Amino acid sequence: MSIIIENEYKGTIDIPYEKIAEEVIAAAIDYENCPYECEVNLLLTDNEEIHRINLEQRQIDRPTDVLSFPMAEYEKPADFSHLEEDPMLFDPENGEFLAGDIVISMDKVKEQAEAYGHSRAREYAFLIAHSMLHLFGYDHMEEEERKVMEKRQEEILTKTKYTRDERGLI
Template identity: 65%
Template sequence: MTINIEYEAEKKLDLPYEDIITRVVEDSLDYEDCPYEAEVNVLITDNEDIRQINNEYRNIDNPTDVLSFPMIEYERPSDFEFLEESGDDCFHPDTGELLLGDIVISIDKVEEQAEKYGHSQTRELAFLVAHSMLHLCGYDHMEEEERKIMERKQEEILSRGGYVR
């Protein structure tokens, strides 16, 4: 498993963010029964930088808490069976790891939302990573039923890791 974490925000979090991210990525893939070793890239930035990325890729000129950039178009969420048949495009040519995609997190939003929702920054960071990992596995929340499925899965992943409110 390769988890590349870049911390580009000037503000530093006083928590073991690398350990939290790594554990939630691994827990998410275990929960979704991913049969492959995977590569995930995580960028931690601030509200200004995530606003620019949000504007560039989604035409929304506001900061957001997390952005997900999946590398795979799934036929069904977490349906990993079709990947080997689809060719080697989704596997790293050197490591053979499944290239899941990129996650961008605003450290400012981690702080703001932890305070707003009355839980720790650790729990908020874990939540954002779990949420994004489900997107990288093909889940979405545009429709009510999809939202319910994602919320249930997020809570189960977080509970397994002890990241409760």
């Protein structure tokens, strides 16, 4: 597993963001039974930059907490059976599946942790779990999809102990 983290956030990050990213990404890969070693790109930024990306990529003129850019298209979420048909989805050097890119606003991590009454570590872990599910083809546009995603997110966070009652209070 390769996680390429680009930290362009100018503020202070007072959580072990690299460790949390590694734990949650690995847990999501295991949880979804992905048969490949994966590469995930993670960009940490601020509200201004994520607003710009959100406008450019999704034509939504506001900052958001997290953006997910999966490399693969899935007929069904986490159906990895067809991926080898597209060699462009794999790094030619190391053979890893190029799962996609995650962009997180660290400003939103701070704002939302305070608003929801839990730690920044828990909020950051939640956004990564949420985004990993998007990278594996899950969505939450319909009510049933939302329920499935929420259940899976909670199970990943429970597995990594980034819950409100454990490390989530750190």
